[in-house]
Amino acid sequence: MKVDQEHGIVEAHLRKSGFRWTNQRSLIVRTALSSHEHFTAEQLLDLCRRQDPKVSRATVYRTLTVLEQAGFVEGLDTGDGGRRFEHVLGHDHHDHMVCLQCGAIFEFCDEELERRQEAAAKRLGFRIARHSLRIHGTCRDCLRAQRSQA
Amino acid sequence: MKVDQEHGIVEAHLRKSGFRWTNQRSLIVRTALSSHEHFTAEQLLDLCRRQDPKVSRATVYRTLTVLEQAGFVEGLDTGDGGRRFEHVLGHDHHDHMVCLQCGAIFEFCDEELERRQEAAAKRLGFRIARHSLRIHGTCRDCLRAQRSQA
């Protein structure tokens, strides 16, 4: 199964980087990889606790930090002070549109956008580590709902 | 002076929108307009308190909300849970590169980037309210410092 394979990749990478591979990390990684949504730290904690009720919040946060630095997970600000995470393994890079009405997140991708960002960075002598393009607005469904109400 | 003029524009707009024009709002707006940096709410509070030590934190936040909704100010997540604001009056829209080493923020602008975002939104039937493109990485100066150290 895909999750098992990716789980193995993460394990190998973290071990090679000198991290210990604990039961908690294994569980958190597996849970994150199985989660196809954009999840909050709190949601991930809940999911993990279904398997092992005594996983601590701190460990989930600490593990998310490790995973984010290793590049397996990406966090994106939701604009209201919170963050959502998504795993990146096996996904192509994409950007996000966030509906301010219903909170839905849509993914999209545009190669040209990427290229122009790189060009802009080069112009300034800046080395890109990551980038985040978020478009906030109203999604098709909410627009439709608004119109039918009016 | 430019700040006075912009201050007048904000005042007129808010009055017209049914908001009251209080001493506090006047002070906060003037201070924000005079601040050419990307400031945090707390920094703005400090600056205001130099003029009037009893301005409250709540009023600064409430005023920032009003200004943001009116489109005079834009907030951007710093990725660490905080936000920085900038005033928008008289500035063209631009995006940001944030140096992860030194925290410096660089502005850049690319019309084609804007157009392609609009095209992507149109494809999904999404109406854009605002968007935020942040590129994280290492700035020219920090890269140079790294190299000279090595």
Place this chain on the structure above:
DNA sequence: GTAGGTGCAAACCTTTTGCAGCATG
């Protein structure tokens, strides 16, 4: 055996809110 990781609870930081009093229109 010894780093490094974990769980707990408390601390932290930024932002929001309830409420009584005040000032604007």
Place this chain on the structure above:
DNA sequence: CATGCTGCAAAAGGTTTGCACCTAC
């Protein structure tokens, strides 16, 4: 003079940290 705004202090929400114990290597 009524409503909207302010200041205060407390609450809220998300995340981090100190510390004693535990466990992978």
